[in-house]
Each structure stands twice: as structure tokens, then as C-alpha cells.
Amino acid sequence: MARLKKKKVRDKIVASATKLFAKQGYFCTSVNQIAKNAEVAVGTIYVYFDSKDEILIELFIDYFRKLMEEIEEKFQNSKTEPLTKLLNGLRYMVNKLSEDIDMAKVFLVELRQSNKALNFIAPKIQKDYEKLIKKLLDEAKDQGLLNENIDTQVISISTFGLIETMLFDWLNRGYSKEKLIDNMEKTARYFVNGIRNI
Amino acid sequence: MARLKKKKVRDKIVASATKLFAKQGYFCTSVNQIAKNAEVAVGTIYVYFDSKDEILIELFIDYFRKLMEEIEEKFQNSKTEPLTKLLNGLRYMVNKLSEDIDMAKVFLVELRQSNKALNFIAPKIQKDYEKLIKKLLDEAKDQGLLNENIDTQVISISTFGLIETMLFDWLNRGYSKEKLIDNMEKTARYFVNGIRNI
Amino acid sequence: MARLKKKKVRDKIVASATKLFAKQGYFCTSVNQIAKNAEVAVGTIYVYFDSKDEILIELFIDYFRKLMEEIEEKFQNSKTEPLTKLLNGLRYMVNKLSEDIDMAKVFLVELRQSNKALNFIAPKIQKDYEKLIKKLLDEAKDQGLLNENIDTQVISISTFGLIETMLFDWLNRGYSKEKLIDNMEKTARYFVNGIRNI
Amino acid sequence: MARLKKKKVRDKIVASATKLFAKQGYFCTSVNQIAKNAEVAVGTIYVYFDSKDEILIELFIDYFRKLMEEIEEKFQNSKTEPLTKLLNGLRYMVNKLSEDIDMAKVFLVELRQSNKALNFIAPKIQKDYEKLIKKLLDEAKDQGLLNENIDTQVISISTFGLIETMLFDWLNRGYSKEKLIDNMEKTARYFVNGIRNI
DNA sequence: TATGAATGAGGTTTCATTCAT
DNA sequence: GATGAATGAAACCTCATTCAT
Numbered sequence: 001m002a003r004l005k006k007k008k009v010r011d012k013i014v015a016s017a018t019k020l021f022a023k024q025g026y027f028c029t030s031v032n033q034i035a036k037n038a039e040v041a042v043g044t045i046y047v048y049f050d051s052k053d054e055i056l057i058e059l060f061i062d063y064f065r066k067l068m069e070e071i072e073e074k075f076q077n078s079k080t081e082p083l084t085k086l087l088n089g090l091r092y093m094v095n096k097l098s099e100d101i102d103m104a105k106v107f108l109v110e111l112r113q114s115n116k117a118l119n120f121i122a123p124k125i126q127k128d129y130e131k132l133i134k135k136l137l138d139e140a141k142d143q144g145l146l147n148e149n150i151d152t153q154v155i156s157i158s159t160f161g162l163i164e165t166m167l168f169d170w171l172n173r174g175y176s177k178e179k180l181i182d183n184m185e186k187t188a189r190y191f192v193n194g195i196r197n198i
Numbered sequence: 199m200a201r202l203k204k205k206k207v208r209d210k211i212v213a214s215a216t217k218l219f220a221k222q223g224y225f226c227t228s229v230n231q232i233a234k235n236a237e238v239a240v241g242t243i244y245v246y247f248d249s250k251d252e253i254l255i256e257l258f259i260d261y262f263r264k265l266m267e268e269i270e271e272k273f274q275n276s277k278t279e280p281l282t283k284l285l286n287g288l289r290y291m292v293n294k295l296s297e298d299i300d301m302a303k304v305f306l307v308e309l310r311q312s313n314k315a316l317n318f319i320a321p322k323i324q325k326d327y328e329k330l331i332k333k334l335l336d337e338a339k340d341q342g343l344l345n346e347n348i349d350t351q352v353i354s355i356s357t358f359g360l361i362e363t364m365l366f367d368w369l370n371r372g373y374s375k376e377k378l379i380d381n382m383e384k385t386a387r388y389f390v391n392g393i394r395n396i
Numbered sequence: 397m398a399r400l401k402k403k404k405v406r407d408k409i410v411a412s413a414t415k416l417f418a419k420q421g422y423f424c425t426s427v428n429q430i431a432k433n434a435e436v437a438v439g440t441i442y443v444y445f446d447s448k449d450e451i452l453i454e455l456f457i458d459y460f461r462k463l464m465e466e467i468e469e470k471f472q473n474s475k476t477e478p479l480t481k482l483l484n485g486l487r488y489m490v491n492k493l494s495e496d497i498d499m500a501k502v503f504l505v506e507l508r509q510s511n512k513a514l515n516f517i518a519p520k521i522q523k524d525y526e527k528l529i530k531k532l533l534d535e536a537k538d539q540g541l542l543n544e545n546i547d548t549q550v551i552s553i554s555t556f557g558l559i560e561t562m563l564f565d566w567l568n569r570g571y572s573k574e575k576l577i578d579n580m581e582k583t584a585r586y587f588v589n590g591i592r593n594i
Numbered sequence: 595m596a597r598l599k600k601k602k603v604r605d606k607i608v609a610s611a612t613k614l615f616a617k618q619g620y621f622c623t624s625v626n627q628i629a630k631n632a633e634v635a636v637g638t639i640y641v642y643f644d645s646k647d648e649i650l651i652e653l654f655i656d657y658f659r660k661l662m663e664e665i666e667e668k669f670q671n672s673k674t675e676p677l678t679k680l681l682n683g684l685r686y687m688v689n690k691l692s693e694d695i696d697m698a699k700v701f702l703v704e705l706r707q708s709n710k711a712l713n714f715i716a717p718k719i720q721k722d723y724e725k726l727i728k729k730l731l732d733e734a735k736d737q738g739l740l741n742e743n744i745d746t747q748v749i750s751i752s753t754f755g756l757i758e759t760m761l762f763d764w765l766n767r768g769y770s771k772e773k774l775i776d777n778m779e780k781t782a783r784y785f786v787n788g789i790r791n792i
Numbered sequence: 793t794a795t796g797a798a799t800g801a802g803g804t805t806t807c808a809t810t811c812a813t
Numbered sequence: 814g815a816t817g818a819a820t821g822a823a824a825c826c827t828c829a830t831t832c833a834t
Binding site: 207233238239240241242245 | 796797798799800801
């Protein structure tokens with residue numbers, strides 16, 4: 001029971017921080033604001049986190065690990081053709097992030113901050129993503145779906161960027177989620193068409 | 199002569215700010231640091247700029263306007279095939295930005311900050327870019343180089359994202375400029391291949 | 397207990413501010429000085445007050461409300477003749493203010509500053525004072541002690557001014573408190589003689 | 595001609611300072627503002643005045659000297675009864691100050707500032723005023739118009755205060771100049787009635 | 793005389809963090 | 814664990830004054 005409550009307080013803080021970071025950015029959000037919004041005292045935050053930096057970091061790691069696990073599971077279980085898997089994966093990620101706008105905003109903006117703490121996290125996230133994609137592409141190569149001299153690393157980087165870009169544009173212009181998914185589908189298809197062996 | 203000196207001081211401030219914003223980010227750079235690095239007094243900064251925000255904004259506008267003008271000129275003067283023009287343009291932008299690493303960093307990171315100031319600038323920059331690209335793509339469509347149902351807006355957004363992504367990856371991993379250009383070439387070719395009418 | 401301490405810190409800040417505002421004026425007193433003199437950290441001041449302005453405002457309101465309540469009580473309880481009440485009231489106010497020189501100085505000087513904050517406070521104080529005096533004078537008129545065509549509003553304004561002037565002169569020239577009270581008695585008597593119906 | 599221009603520039607500065615001090619107060623007015631408003635360069639101000647303080651001081655002295663000279667002349671030339679002269683003098687001063695609202699504001703507010711510079715000037719002004727009034731009252735005493743044990747010093751102080759108060763109230767509440775003059779007449783008559791020997 | 797860019801000390805305020813309760 | 818008053822370094826910005834032109 002105590003355990004449960006502990007979880008609840010921590011979650012309230014994370015939710016509050018995510019929301020405020022998304023709305024105002026990391027630097028324009030004060031720990032006092034996070035506390036007030038989470039309906040706890042400032043001191044309480046420091047019971048669960050060592051510093052303001054830590055909130056951001058843990059928030060990221062938690063979210064991204066879950067996302068990666070979900071994707072990986074999707075990739076492993078299915079027997080679909082690898083390039084279709086890739087399209088599905090990209091759609092899934094965009095869809096998932098679009099369901100938690102606050103997280104998406106934090107993900108897009110703060111991941112690029114040259115914040116001391118994040119300097120350490122951001123590359124790790126991207127590396128995890130790349131490993132996933134490269135495995136898929138190697139599989140595709142093995143099946144002869146990709147030309148031999150296609151650079152799989154470049155594709156990893158690019159697809160990550162396309163996800164970011166599409167989300168960022170959507171957040172900025174505020175159109176419907178359907179339009180976002182449609183845009184992502186299109187750009188992913190263009191790109192995959194470009195690398196597919198014909 | 200006085201005019202010349204005035205220009206010089208302003209330029210020193212802009213250079214100092216760009217460098218520091220790139221290294222530490224906007225929020226972790228203090229006006230005092232900018233002043234010290236530019237070898238002027240703090241007060242001098244406020245002779246040329248109304249606020250710290252203004253430095254960032256003017257710095258962006260100045261740089262981006264120049265970049266856009268150069269690209270536009272390249273596009274207009276040449277009689278090359280439109281899709282090749284697009285490839286050339288993307289290469290040119292990456293090349294240009296890679297030559298001023300500090301500016302590139304600021305461009306990639308701060309443009310996403312939801313700062314009051316930037317909320318105003320970022321969309322304008324992207325809109326300028328889009329207009330340029332769409333004109334090119336419409337030209338390509340007219341010449342039958344693109345399939346009729348290709349979404350030119352999505353392509354504009356995507357190519358902007360690919361430039362950002364490639365640069366960001368390069369800055370993070372620190373490989374050679376040749377490798378960066380090569381990566382950009384590849385991803386651009388993949389993408390253009392995907393939309394080209396065959 | 398915590399409550400008690402909280403009250404004490406606030407009081408220390410108010411006392412420190414009053415003293416320094418009196419000695420140096422509002423603008424020549426820095427928040428750092430107030431903090432140092434109150435033996436608290438600068439930040440502590442902003443726990444209790446929103447801004448430097450607020451300190452001045454709250455300090456005034458607190459003091460003046462108390463003073464008005466005391467006078468009102470004196471006026472209501474006594475069955476003395478109204479014009480004697482007036483003389484007593486004026487003497488009481490001068491006496492009271494002379495006992496807290498710092499407060500008197502702030503009262504005399506800062507009340508005239510056209511500070512945004514004070515523009516709001518000063519009129520309120522004077523209105524409260526006027527209401528009190530006019531009630532007394534109307535009473536006197538009813539008893540036939542004042543000529544019918546005496547302007548009670550003018551008298552309110554004037555007596556307020558006489559208090560201010562006598563105090564200001566005393567502070568400037570630094571004579572004994574007895575002399576101050578004596579001067580106030582005299583001028584009040586001259587004035588009341590001038591309006592009394594004979 | 596050069597002389598004339600010199601005068602003109604100085605006057606422009608004084609007029610600008612008076613206006614701004616009246617509107618914003620001494621401390622909230624910057625030298626740059628004064629310069630801009632006077633349509634001269636900042637440096638020019640320091641050609642004519644040693645410091646910001648000096649502007650305020652000279653502005654006061656200039657104005658008050660003229661005012662006193664005018665009153666003195668009025669008092670000397672006339673053969674009117676002294677107490678009527680006093681009433682006339684008070685009316686004249688209020689009338690004069692009410693014609694230059696900016697100067698009146700500065701006069702009323704800044705004269706009380708514990709500004710280092712003015713600490714020296716304010717008493718001098720009041721002393722000049724007192725000397726004038728006491729001379730008049732002594733004359734009245736000699737003619738048997740005042741009771742022997744009337745305190746002429748107190749009256750000097752009080753009448754100065756009444757002028758200030760009436761003006762201050764007028765500025766605060768913003769009624770017509772006729773009403774101001776009427777109020778001053780009334781309060782002066784009440785007061786003089788109170789001291790007149792009957 | 794007149795200019796106005798340059799100065800830098802000092803102003804108010806914020807805020808991540810601590811610690812006694 | 815939970816609290817929130819207290820801290821003080823450091824942030825941005827102002828402004829009276831100077832001085833080379």
C-alpha cells in the first residue's frame with residue numbers, strides 16, 4: 001500500500017513535469033511550479049529525484065524504453081516482409097507519440113538541448129533506435145529486397161529524422177491526427193520506394 | 199568610419215552569441231558571458247539589442263535570409279533539371295551550414311525551443327523554405343518528372359527534416375565533413391528516387 | 397510556533413524597510429540593504445512580498461489602518477464637545493507619529509511619490525481621514541458650533557496638511573517633541589478659532 | 595546670438611526635465627529621456643549641468659527665486675493692511691504655481707525627497723518664505739492687528755503647509771483651477787480669522 | 793559646443809536546493 | 814516520507830557618466 005502511494009506521488013510529479021516542460025520548456029519551468037501542479041511540496045520532489053535534471057532524464061528513459069520494447073515486440077512477432085514492418089513501425093511510433101502530445105513536445109524539443117544531462121541520454125536513445133532499424137534492414141538485404149550498396153546506417157538516421165519532422169510540423173501547425181498519420185505514411189512510402197530493389 | 203566601427207561591434211556581439219549559444223545553449227549562456235567573449239561591456243550589448251531574446255532572433259533572421267537568397271539565386275540562374283536542382287540545393291544548404299558549425303548548432307537546437315521569440319521566427323523560416331521547394335516541385339510536375347499524385351507539401355517538410363537530421367547526427371558524432379556530405383547525398387537520392395516518375 | 401516565527405520574520409523585514417526608507421528614501425534603498433538590515437537573505441524578502449513596491453504599500457496600509465482605528469475609537473467613546481475632540485485628535489495623531497520617527501518620515505515623503513503603487517494608496521488614506529473629520533464637523537455644525545456656511549471638506553484637507561507640515565518641519569529642524577506638540581496645539585487652535593461660531 | 599542659442603538649449607533641457615520629473619518623478623526619469631525629450635544629445639546635458647542632481651537643484655532655485663521676488667515686490671509696493679497682504683500673497687502663490695502644473699508637481703513632491711542634493715535646498719526655500727511672512731506678521735503685530743502672544747513662526751510654517759496641501763489636493767483630484775483658488779481663499783481666511791485680534 | 797557609443801557598478805528578481813520540523 | 818520557509822548565487826537589465834570625435 002505504501003508502495004502504491006509512493007508510485008502515485010512519483011507519477012504525479014512526472015506527469016506534472018512532462019506537461020510543464022512541454023508547455024514552457026525545461027528552462028522556463030521551475031521546480032516550484034512542478035510541485036504546485038503536482039500538488040506536492042517542493043521538498044517532496046527531492047525525495048524522489050536528485051535534481052531537476054534527473055526529472056527530465058528519467059522521464060525520457062522511462063518513456064523511450066517502453067516505446068522501444070513495444071516496437072521490438074511488434075517486429076519480432078510478426079512474419080511480415082521486413083520493409084512493410086519498417087513502414088508499420090514508423091506509423092506506430094508516430095501514432096504513439098501523437099497520443100501523448102506533451103511527451104511528444106518534450107521529446108522533440110528537449111532531446112536537442114545541449115543540456116549537460118541530456119548530452120548523455122540523447123545519443124543512447126538514437127543508438128537504440130538505430131540498432132532496431134539496422135537489424136530490420138539487414139534482414140531485408142538478406143532477402144534481396146534492398147540493393148547491396150544501400151547504406152543502412154543512413155537510412156536509420158533518416159527515418160528517425162522523418163518521424164521527428166512530421167511530428168514537429170504537426171505540433172506547429174496543429175492539424176488533425178489523421179492528416180499527421182497520412183503525411184507520415186506518404187513520406188515513409190516515398191523513402192522506402194527509393195531504396196527498394198526493383 | 200563611425201558607421202564601420204558600429205558594424206564591427208555589432209558583429210562581434212553576434213559572433214560571440216552564436217558561438218556561446220552553440221556551445222552551451224541559449225539558456226545556459228548569460229549576457230555577461232556574451233559581453234566578455236565579445237570584449238565589450240554588458241551595457242554595450244543593450245545599445246545594439248533590446249534584450250537577450252532579440253540577439254537570438256536577429257541572429258537567425260540575418261543568417262537565414264542570406265542563405266535563402268543564395269539558394270534562390272542558384273535555383274533561378276540554372277537551367278538544370280528541377281530534381282537535380284533539388285539535390286544540388288540540399289547539398290548546398292548542408293554544405294553551407296556545415297561551414298559554420300556554431301550557426302548550425304544554434305539553427306538545429308534553438309529553432310525548436312518554444313521560446314516566445316522563436317515561436318514567431320521558426321514558422322517563418324520554414325514557410326520560406328517550403329515556398330522555395332514547392333516551386334521547384336511544381337516545375338518538376340509540369341515536366342512530367344513527378345507522378346501527379348505526389349504530395350509536394352509533404353516533400354517540402356521531409357527534405358527540411360532530412361537536412362536537419364543529417365546535420366544533427368554529424369554534430370553529435372563528429373565525423374568528417376566529407377562523410378556528412380556523402381550521407382546527405384545518399385538520403386537525398388533515396389528520397390528523390392522514391393518520388394521520381396519512372 | 398511556526399506561525400509565530402513567520403510573523404517575526406515578516407515584522408523584521410517591515411521594520412528594516414521602514415527604517416531604511418526613512419533614512420534614505422524609497423529609491424535609494426536597495427532590497428539587498430533591507431535584507432541585510434533585517435538579517436535575512438534577499439530571497440526571504442520575496443517569500444513575504446511580491447516586489448519592492450509591495451513592501452512599501454503593505455507597510456503603509458498596516459500602519460495607517462491601526463492609526464485610524466485608534467482615532468475613531470477615541471472619537472466615538474468620548475462625550476467631549478466635537479471641536480475639542482478635533483483638537484485632541486490632531487494632537488493624538490502628531491504625538492503618535494512623532495513616536496515612530498521612521499514611520500513619520502516615510503509617511504510624509506513617500507506618500508507624495510507618484511509611484512504607481514502609491515497613486516493607489518495615498519488617496520485612500522486621505523479619504524479615510526476626511527470621512528472621519530467630516531463626521532466630526534457635521535456633528536459640530538448640528539450643535540451650532542460652526543457657522544452654517546463653513547466648508548467642511550476644505551477643513552478636512554487643511555487639517556491633514558497642518559499635521560503633515562508640523563511633522564515635516566520638526567523632522568527637518570530637529571527640535572524637541574514638546575516643541576512639536578506645542579506648535580501643533582497652536583496652529584490647531586488658531587485654525588479652530590477661525591471657524592468657531594461666536 | 596551664440597548667447598541666445600546657449601540660453602535656448604539650457605531652457606529646453608530644464609523644460610524637458612521639469613515635465614518628466616513631474617510626470618514620473620525624479621528617480622524614474624533617466625538622463626537619456628531628458629535628452630531625447632529636449633532633442634539634444636545626452637552629452638549636451640553634461641555641458642550645462644554637472645549631474646542629474648544639479649538639474650533638479652537649479653530648476654528649483656531658478657523658479658523659487660523668481661517667485662519670491664515677485665511676492666516681495668507685491669508686499670513692498672502696496673500700502674494694503676498687512677493681513678490682507680498675507681491673504682493676497684497666499685492667493686498669488688497658489689495661482690502662480692497652478693499655472694505651471696509640472697513645476698507644481700515637482701515642487702510638491704521632490705521638495706520632500708531625502709535626496710542628498712535637495713536636503714540642502716529645501717530648508718533654504720522654506721527659510722526664505724518664512725522670513726517674508728514673519729516680516730509681514732511683525733508689521734501686523736506693530737499695528738495691533740495680532741494678539742501679542744501669537745507665534746509668528748508657527749504661522750509661517752502653517753501657511754506654507756496650507757499652500758502645499760491645497761495644491762496637492764488639487765493635483766490629486768483634478769478639479770478646476772477656480773475651485774482650487776476658492777479653497778485656498780477659504781482656508782486662508784479661516785486661519786487668518788483665527789489669529790486676528792478682535 | 794555638441795555628439796552618442798561605450799561603460800560597468802549596481803539594481804531587482806528568480807530559483808534549484810536544503811533542512812529543521 | 815512529506816513539508817515549505819529560507820537561502821544566496823546568479824540572472825537580466827538600467828543608467829549616470831565619460832570621452833573621442
